[in-house]
Amino acid sequence: MTTKDNTPAGDSPEETGNEVQAADVALDTAGGTLEPSLVPVSTQSGDTGHQQDTVLRRIVMGNGFVSLLAVFVALVLGGLLIASTDQNVAKSAGYFFARPTDFLYYLWGAMTKSYVALFQGSVFNPRQGFSPLLETMTVATPLICAGLGVALAFRAGLFNIGAQGQIIISATLGAYAGFAWHLPPVLHLIVVVVMGVIGGAAWGAIVGLLKARTGAHEVIVTIMLNYVALFLLDFLLNTAAFRRPGDNSPISPRLDESAVYPQLIPGSRLHLGFLVAVALTAGVWWLLNRSTIGFEFRAVGANPAAARTAGVNVQAATILVMAVAGALSGFGGVAQVAGTEKVLTGGVAAQIGFDAITVALLGRSTPWGTFFAGLLFGAFRAGAVQMQIQTGTPIDIVLVVQSLIVLFIAAPPLVRSIFGLNPGRKKRAKAAPKAAVATGGAK
Amino acid sequence: MKQSLRATLKRGSFAGVATAGAAALLLSGCGAAPEAGSGGPTTSDYLACIVSDSGGFDDQSFNQSSYEGLKKAEKDLGIQLKSAESKANSDFETNLNGMMSAGCKLTVTVGFLLGDATKKAATDNKDSHFAIVDFSYKEPIANVKPVIYDTAQAAYLAGYAAAATSKTGKVGTFGGIKIPTVTIFMDGFYDGVQAYNKAKGKNVQVVGWDKASQNGSFTGDFEKQDTGKQVTKNLLDQGADIVMPVAGPVGKGAGAALKEAKAAGKDVKLIWVDSDGYLTAPEYKDLMLTSVVKQMGEAVEAIVKDDKDGKFSNEPYVGTLANDGVAIAPFHDFDSAVSAETKSELDALKADIISGKLKVESVNSPKQ
Numbered sequence: 118m119t120t121k122d123n124t125p126a127g128d129s130p131e132e133t134g135n136e137v138q139a140a141d142v143a144l145d146t147a148g149g150t151l152e153p154s155l156v157p158v159s160t161q162s163g164d165t166g167h168q169q170d171t172v173l174r175r176i177v178m179g180n181g182f183v184s185l186l187a188v189f190v191a192l193v194l195g196g197l198l199i200a201s202t203d204q205n206v207a208k209s210a211g212y213f214f215a216r217p218t219d220f221l222y223y224l225w226g227a228m229t230k231s232y233v234a235l236f237q238g239s240v241f242n243p244r245q246g247f248s249p250l251l252e253t254m255t256v257a258t259p260l261i262c263a264g265l266g267v268a269l270a271f272r273a274g275l276f277n278i279g280a281q282g283q284i285i286i287s288a289t290l291g292a293y294a295g296f297a298w299h300l301p302p303v304l305h306l307i308v309v310v311v312m313g314v315i316g317g318a319a320w321g322a323i324v325g326l327l328k329a330r331t332g333a334h335e336v337i338v339t340i341m342l343n344y345v346a347l348f349l350l351d352f353l354l355n356t357a358a359f360r361r362p363g364d365n366s367p368i369s370p371r372l373d374e375s376a377v378y379p380q381l382i383p384g385s386r387l388h389l390g391f392l393v394a395v396a397l398t399a400g401v402w403w404l405l406n407r408s409t410i411g412f413e414f415r416a417v418g419a420n421p422a423a424a425r426t427a428g429v430n431v432q433a434a435t436i437l438v439m440a441v442a443g444a445l446s447g448f449g450g451v452a453q454v455a456g457t458e459k460v461l462t463g464g465v466a467a468q469i470g471f472d473a474i475t476v477a478l479l480g481r482s483t484p485w486g487t488f489f490a491g492l493l494f495g496a497f498r499a500g501a502v503q504m505q506i507q508t509g510t511p512i513d514i515v516l517v518v519q520s521l522i523v524l525f526i527a528a529p530p531l532v533r534s535i536f537g538l539n540p541g542r543k544k545r546a547k548a549a550p551k552a553a554v555a556t557g558g559a560k
Numbered sequence: 561m562k563q564s565l566r567a568t569l570k571r572g573s574f575a576g577v578a579t580a581g582a583a584a585l586l587l588s589g590c591g592a593a594p595e596a597g598s599g600g601p602t603t604s605d606y607l608a609c610i611v612s613d614s615g616g617f618d619d620q621s622f623n624q625s626s627y628e629g630l631k632k633a634e635k636d637l638g639i640q641l642k643s644a645e646s647k648a649n650s651d652f653e654t655n656l657n658g659m660m661s662a663g664c665k666l667t668v669t670v671g672f673l674l675g676d677a678t679k680k681a682a683t684d685n686k687d688s689h690f691a692i693v694d695f696s697y698k699e700p701i702a703n704v705k706p707v708i709y710d711t712a713q714a715a716y717l718a719g720y721a722a723a724a725t726s727k728t729g730k731v732g733t734f735g736g737i738k739i740p741t742v743t744i745f746m747d748g749f750y751d752g753v754q755a756y757n758k759a760k761g762k763n764v765q766v767v768g769w770d771k772a773s774q775n776g777s778f779t780g781d782f783e784k785q786d787t788g789k790q791v792t793k794n795l796l797d798q799g800a801d802i803v804m805p806v807a808g809p810v811g812k813g814a815g816a817a818l819k820e821a822k823a824a825g826k827d828v829k830l831i832w833v834d835s836d837g838y839l840t841a842p843e844y845k846d847l848m849l850t851s852v853v854k855q856m857g858e859a860v861e862a863i864v865k866d867d868k869d870g871k872f873s874n875e876p877y878v879g880t881l882a883n884d885g886v887a888i889a890p891f892h893d894f895d896s897a898v899s900a901e902t903k904s905e906l907d908a909l910k911a912d913i914i915s916g917k918l919k920v921e922s923v924n925s926p927k928q
Contacts (some may be wrong), residue, residue: 506655
């Protein structure tokens with residue numbers, strides 16, 4: 118954006134006097150003279166910090182009805198998709214006019230069965246009790262960590278596509294410390310976590326550094342660094358140091374028992390990493406809403422030029438926010454290798470880094486919003502397995518359906534227009550966040 | 561048909577639900593209803609399951625072949641079948657747990673990535689049986705049967721045939737990802753070419769793979785066909801006229817590049833892998849010299865049958881030339897292009913490999 122053509126104000130950002138000033142300037146110069154931020158306005162909306170604008174709050178406040186409709190539309194549309202892949206439905210459609218009840222019966226059956234399976238795979242089922250919920254939390258852990266990293270960067274006006282690379286680097290370093298070094302318990306885990314987090318932070322800081330010093334666009338830099346990380350991992354897995362002795366397959370040895378997060382509940386995969394993710398969420402909330410640094414991050418995100426005028430060192434803030442974002446993603450990478458998989462492979466990051474972007478946006482870039490959006494995504498991922506096994510719905514269709522649900526939840530205006538809801542409702546719904554929107558750099 | 565659709569829409573019996581998708585289904589909705597209670601073929605309640613790696617069951621490689629083997633068993637033996645595709649490595653364990661709670665008697669897992677997850681599931685469920693394709697354990701597990709292939713044996717024959725038919729004196733190969741199950745093809749192919757050189761005093765060169773340094777051309781995944789096309793073009797530019805892609809569906813990219821080269825007047829040929837490409841990739845059949853075949857479907861079906869009959873054993877199944885687990889496909893359209901001399905030499909080599917007189921060795925061969 119505008120970092121490159123300005124010199125830093127030079128003042129120490131720590132001075133509390135600047136805080137108030139920065140806020141005033143940020144508020145006052147929000148007019149159209151400046152390039153709009155890359156980050157969607159909605160993600161900046163909560164940044165006065167006095168109002169937590171989470172998904173849950175949005176559902177409860179005003180938009181609840183629309184959200185319900187969104188889920189309903191998604192369920193019906195998804196159900197039809199599922200039904201269209203169901204053999205019985207197809208077969209009974211063949212004699213629809215002879216016995217239409219069969220068709221309707223199978224149609225209804227196919228739709229409901231899938232959603233029941235989704236629920237049973239992600240929350241509760243009679244056989245295993247609530248252990249699917251634990252699985253949901255396990256799957257959500259890296260998503261939450263990486264989602265926080267993406268959300269934090271959003272709030273500072275940086276579009277961080279690099280969570281994938283940050284996860285890969287941190288997983289690689291963390292895993293290496295986990296299987297190659299043999300240290301006493303507790304210490305070993307701490308070393309693994311520290312190695313991973315430093316790796317992620319460094320990978321993020323490179324982006325911040327390039328952005329701050331050269332003005333390179335963070336989207337390009339992060340995407341390229343994703344490739345660098347991915348192929349670096351592929352290369353490393355083809356070296357003897359990262360392979361199991363005597364084996365040519367690109368898969369690392371298992372991490373030592375002392376190097377992995379302890380299980381929280383026996384019989385499930387839920388590990389300490391989840392509690393770490395909860396703590397990180399609280400930490401990011403504190404950072405953004407209660408700390409000077411977080412305030413600077415938000416000021417930079419809202420209006421970098423104004424922040425600079427107000428005495429914020431924009432370059433330092435850019436580097437720092439990317440390092441912290443990378444560290445958060447790094448916790449995600451550690452959760453993968455030291456929690457869920459306990460082994461390093463080329464696919465260790467799966468699609469987590471990219472799902473994290475959706476999670477952050479769905480959570481409106483607020484820490485707790487991201488947390489619950491991560492849980493929702495985790496539930497979908499965990500439920501998909503049961504949906505596939507119990508109903509035989511192809512996994513790709515399962516993912517299509519889930520993406521539809523997210524799409525409708527994330528786009529209330531779309532749902533409103535489907536149901537032709539009057540614009541008066543729209544205005545009232547928007548009124549609530551309006552007070553908070555004042556600092557928005559765009560529009 | 562059109563009229564019946566119109567009638568359906570006019571009737572509007574379920575306006576809310578029946579959207580375009582349902583209407584499309586109804587296009588053919590004029591058939592007769594099945595008799596109530598008409599029993600299908602006798603089905604057994606034996607349940608066989610399969611969990612893929614992230615390639616999915618349409619990878620035109622081991623996931624697909626294994627899945628097709630189970631499908632065939634479902635049809636032939638009347639068993640039940642459940643399948644789960646993994647989208648990420650963290651899905652392996654959950655998929656296997658799901659299969660265990662579904663009550664699978666035999667669960668087939670595909671690929672070395674599932675090695676750890678299968679081991680864990682097998683240890684936790686001692687009464688269930690497992691078969692893992694393309695992977696074997698150093699220490700055998702009582703209820704896991706490894707299914708592995710000494711593909712180098714068949715690739716050796718393909719390399720020999722390629723060297724004998726090459727006009728330019730150069731043959732090429734490339735892989736998808738550098739993993740043993742891929743590079744074993746390339747090792748065998750390389751050795752086959754060297755065997756030809758040694759027997760005939762020729763100097764046919766292999767581009768795209770060097771066995772000694774274990775380095776060569778790879779596309780980086782099993783998905784991007786355009787990369788395969790590009791790599792193949794590079795191999796052709798280096799003078800190769802026969803190319804063996806070992807990259808699942810990426811092989812189609814090689815086929816496309818060769819097709820273009822052929823249209824431009826070059827005499828080029830393709831060697832397919834895993835299945836007989838003449839049958840499974842018919843759009844390139846006029847380029848298909850031969851294929852290095854891994855009979856995975858057959859092996860999987862046989863294992864299911866054995867297990868159903870209570871004859872499960874954890875002894876590894878090793879596909880070799882001797883048990884037809886690996887083979888080279890017929891030359892089909894190129895039958896006349898391969899000299900009778902070469903054919904008899906291939907037969908002799910095959911016999912030597914089967915008898916053990918000739919050993920095809922590769923660092924990538926499965927450890928037994």
